[in-house]
Amino acid sequence: MSQTPINELNDRTRTIFRMVVESYLDSGTPVGSRTISKFAGLNLSPASIRNVMQDLEEAGLLAAPHTSAGRMPTETGLRLFVDGMMQAAEPSAEERRAIESQITGDGPIEEALAAATSALSGLSACAGVVLVPKRDAVLKAFSFARLSATQVLAIMVGTDNSVENRVVSIDPAVSDSALVEASNYISARLSGLTLSEALSRLDSEIRAEKAELDNASEKLVRAGLVVWSLDANDRPVLIVRGQSNLIDEAAAADLDRVRQLLDELESKEEIARLVDSAREAQSTRIFIGSENNLFSLSGSSVIAAPYREAGGKVVGVVGVIGPTRLNYARIVPMVDFTAQALSRLMK
Structure with missing residues (x-):
């Protein structure tokens, strides 16, 4: 119609x-x-x-x-x-403080994004969502720890002091000294580089015969960097907070719809694609019910706005998901304010 x-x-x-x-x-x-x-x-x-x-x-x-x-x-x-027809109401001073207090430059950026999304979720009584910027981790230190004859733990410390571990399969013939050599090479020669930059430098030094690595250590270095690079591309980039807000007194008479929505929220890849479609918007974008296929069954709405880095490039999207009977006039400006606050954080 x-x-x-x-x-x-x-x-x-x-x-x-x-x-x-x-x-x-x-x-x-x-x-x-x-x-x-x-x-x-x-x-x-x-x-x-x-x-x-x-x-x-x-x-x-x-x-x-x-x-x-x-x-x-x-x-x-x-x-x-x-x-x-809607007349939007600006977020109150209390609402602005509640959001801004969660957005600090201390610690990993993901923690600030998750905290801001939780605050937005609580204020809007919706599920809060945020797309995390896809960024190459910057190496600070790297080490390998043997788990078994065929597996080692690759431990990466980022320049933001984040620590993450991944299991890497190895040849049983790889010695402990090769593990030490590979760890030292990454920490000494590749520190301060992104994963893609580190792989590029490794290739350059091997071609120029400057890597000073034996064959086993070279394979270890490459395997360690590759597992992180692939993981960065495949890891979930969507944070969802406050699903419990969707189960309130008003939802009691419509539990089938709520169950359907909660099931849909489990499909993070699909939601990420939907939210990411707001990336090109100049400000807040609103999807109502069947305007998007993902939430057509539950009859839910999505309000999302992009946030930007220092150069103005869009690096992520933040928003809320809830029933179509949302208080749009109050929540739309709240989502827009959160996106602006995250943009200031990224700068």
Whole structure:
């Protein structure tokens, strides 16, 4: 169904439509004509309001879940409201402090991103999501520790003092001295380089016969660097926080939808692709219900905004996932503020 342009609705119809949507987003329940008639300044009878609501239903902007129930906005109606009628409210000073207090330059960047996402999730009562920038780790130190005849533990320390371990398979003939030689070579010759830079220098020094490594040690160095490079490309880049916020009193009557949404949240790769599609947006992007295939079954909405590094390049996306009855006017600016705060962190 094509969307009805906002300028095709007369003033009375626009007013009633806005009141229905705002009341529904506030209560999460269908809105009746008698409820709308009680709003100050409307001066219309319930019968007149019912006629307008019927017209809005025929236009595909409202729907009645039951014959005797009130109306609620359709996804088309929500899109019309969000794009043409919503009056966004700036985050309060308390909300801004709650987000900014979690964003510090101390420790790994992933910790700050996760903390900011948790704060955003708590304030919005949604699940918070953030795409972590894909960045090559910068080597500070590297060592190998033997686990068995055929396996060693590759231990990498980054310049941000993060420590991570990966298991690497080796030939049983590799000696302990080869492990030491490979560890010393990486720490001494490749420290301060990204993984891709380290592999490039290793190749250059081997071609120039400057590597001073025997064959076994050379293979170890390469295996250690490669396992990290492949892992950096394959590791999950999406952090999800606050799924429990989706199970509240309002969701009790719609548990099937909540279960479906929680199942969908387990598909991080799919969510990452969806959230990443907001990368090209200048500010906040909103996906409502079936506008994205991933959440079409649960009828959920996604609000996401990109954040940037010092040069203005988009390096990630932050946002929230929740039911379509979100308080868009409050949450959209909150997501946008979080993206701006993360951009300041990246600089």
